[in-house]
Amino acid sequence: MELLKFEKGRKGVVGMKLLEERIRRDGIIEAGEVLKVDSFLNHQMDVQLYREMGREWRRLFDGAEITKILTIEASGIGIACVAALEFGVPVIFAKKSKTKNIAGEVYSTTVTSFTHGNVSTVIVSKKFLHPGDRVLLIDDFLANGAAMLGLIDIVRQSGAELVGCGIAIEKAFQPGGARLREMGIRVESLARVSKLEDGLIEFID
Amino acid sequence: MELLKFEKGRKGVVGMKLLEERIRRDGIIEAGEVLKVDSFLNHQMDVQLYREMGREWRRLFDGAEITKILTIEASGIGIACVAALEFGVPVIFAKKSKTKNIAGEVYSTTVTSFTHGNVSTVIVSKKFLHPGDRVLLIDDFLANGAAMLGLIDIVRQSGAELVGCGIAIEKAFQPGGARLREMGIRVESLARVSKLEDGLIEFID
Numbered sequence: 001m002e003l004l005k006f007e008k009g010r011k012g013v014v015g016m017k018l019l020e021e022r023i024r025r026d027g028i029i030e031a032g033e034v035l036k037v038d039s040f041l042n043h044q045m046d047v048q049l050y051r052e053m054g055r056e057w058r059r060l061f062d063g064a065e066i067t068k069i070l071t072i073e074a075s076g077i078g079i080a081c082v083a084a085l086e087f088g089v090p091v092i093f094a095k096k097s098k099t100k101n102i103a104g105e106v107y108s109t110t111v112t113s114f115t116h117g118n119v120s121t122v123i124v125s126k127k128f129l130h131p132g133d134r135v136l137l138i139d140d141f142l143a144n145g146a147a148m149l150g151l152i153d154i155v156r157q158s159g160a161e162l163v164g165c166g167i168a169i170e171k172a173f174q175p176g177g178a179r180l181r182e183m184g185i186r187v188e189s190l191a192r193v194s195k196l197e198d199g200l201i202e203f204i205d
Numbered sequence: 206m207e208l209l210k211f212e213k214g215r216k217g218v219v220g221m222k223l224l225e226e227r228i229r230r231d232g233i234i235e236a237g238e239v240l241k242v243d244s245f246l247n248h249q250m251d252v253q254l255y256r257e258m259g260r261e262w263r264r265l266f267d268g269a270e271i272t273k274i275l276t277i278e279a280s281g282i283g284i285a286c287v288a289a290l291e292f293g294v295p296v297i298f299a300k301k302s303k304t305k306n307i308a309g310e311v312y313s314t315t316v317t318s319f320t321h322g323n324v325s326t327v328i329v330s331k332k333f334l335h336p337g338d339r340v341l342l343i344d345d346f347l348a349n350g351a352a353m354l355g356l357i358d359i360v361r362q363s364g365a366e367l368v369g370c371g372i373a374i375e376k377a378f379q380p381g382g383a384r385l386r387e388m389g390i391r392v393e394s395l396a397r398v399s400k401l402e403d404g405l406i407e408f409i410d
Contacts, residue, residue, distance in 0.1 A: 038330065038332075039332065039333070040295075043297065043298065043300065043329075043330055043333065044295050044296070044297045044330075044332075044333040045286060045289075045295060045296045045297070045298070046295055047286050047287075047289045047290050047295065047296060048290075048293070050286065051290065073278065073279040074278040074279040074282060074298070074300070077279060077282040077283045077286075078282045078283060078285070078286035078296065078298075079286075080283070081250060081252050081255065081282075081283035081284075081286050081287050082252075082286050082287065082290065084250075084252045085252050085253075085256065085287065085290075088253070090245075090249050090250060090251055090252065091249070091250045091252060091283065092248065092249045092250070093248065093250070093279070093283075095248065095279070124248075125243065125248055125249075127243075127244065127249075128244070128248065128249040
């Protein structure tokens with residue numbers, strides 16, 4: 001296991017640092033402020049790294065009495081499921097849907113992708129989110145915040161309480177993180193990228 | 206945790222039996238031989254159950270020297286990631302794509318959904334599957350086998366070796382399982398449904 005070898009020489013490197021080091025090592029910076037992490041985060045998935053990320057969120061949200069983790073398909077699902085093992089709670093994933101909420105059985109919202117320039121509808125069955133639930137949102141990336149805003153809308157519709165957002169990589173030079181924090185939402189990003197250009201990457205400590 | 210309570214009174218109920226009992230308790234049988242398991246398997250996800258499923262596959266494929274787990278978005282991802290923790294290997298998920306393999310950087314295949322009546326293209330980056338890899342396929346459902354046949358095609362293109370398929374629920378009255386086994390592929394389904402009608406469900410032991 002790559003990660004285990006990596007950890008051996010790096011005692012005490014946990015949580016944010018572990019992910020930052022992995023991004024420095026295996027992330028690929030492409031034109032247009034694109035950070036490709038498909039070798040370990042969102043195409044091939046290093047589940048041991050996910051476990052360390054889950055443990056870090058568990059530590060950060062200690063005492064928050066989370067009852068459900070909510071994510072969005074597709075690349076948030078794996079991270080959320082492995083993290084959920086640390087919290088001992090179920091995961092719900094918002095599904096992309098071609099139909100609007102007709103039967104009234106689902107919470108429905110729209111997510112505008114700035115990357116792909118399209119608007120999609122995502123749904124969550126009303127059976128799985130209720131008042132009394134305390135919800136942690138988890139996703140792989142936070143850039144403009146579109147996915148998070150959609151999930152926040154679903155939590156609001158359900159009457160559940162939003163505890164916060166657990167993000168793997170925040171592109172802090174894009175407005176999503178600031179937007180959420182201005183709304184009073186707790187955002188815990190394990191790696192915050194402040195700059196991404198000319199093959200160089202900088203993190204906020 | 207629901208599952209933990211459930212396990213307490215059911216010592217020794219592991220693997221196939223655990224999933225069968227959960228399907229009997231929480232599955233919903235709908236018209237047209239539809240089995241809804243969205244409260245624990247593919248919308249809300251019981252990750253403790255996933256862990257038990259992962260342990261069962263680990264036991265079944267003991268000694269198979271699996272190096273990668275391959276699944277398909279979206280509902281296979283969570284199960285595959287939690288199972289992968291037991292195997293200590295990375296997961297790759299085949300991505301739905303709107304574009305064919307133009308750049309030659311991906312393995313590409315088509316999957317025909319009998320349920321939704323559409324054909325979709327799925328891709329896997331060539332970076333993540335190679336000759337020498339020993340691949341376990343994981344998915345939530347096996348019915349007509351379309352998704353598995355697509356993943357098998359991708360493994361074949363890569364030159365990796367296919368070890369077998371780990372399926373949560375096989376609809377054994379549909380042809381997918383038989384089709385794969387006739388091809389000489391090892392299929393380990395944790396629950397095999399033989400009959401699904403009039404609100405009743407039967408399993409193959």
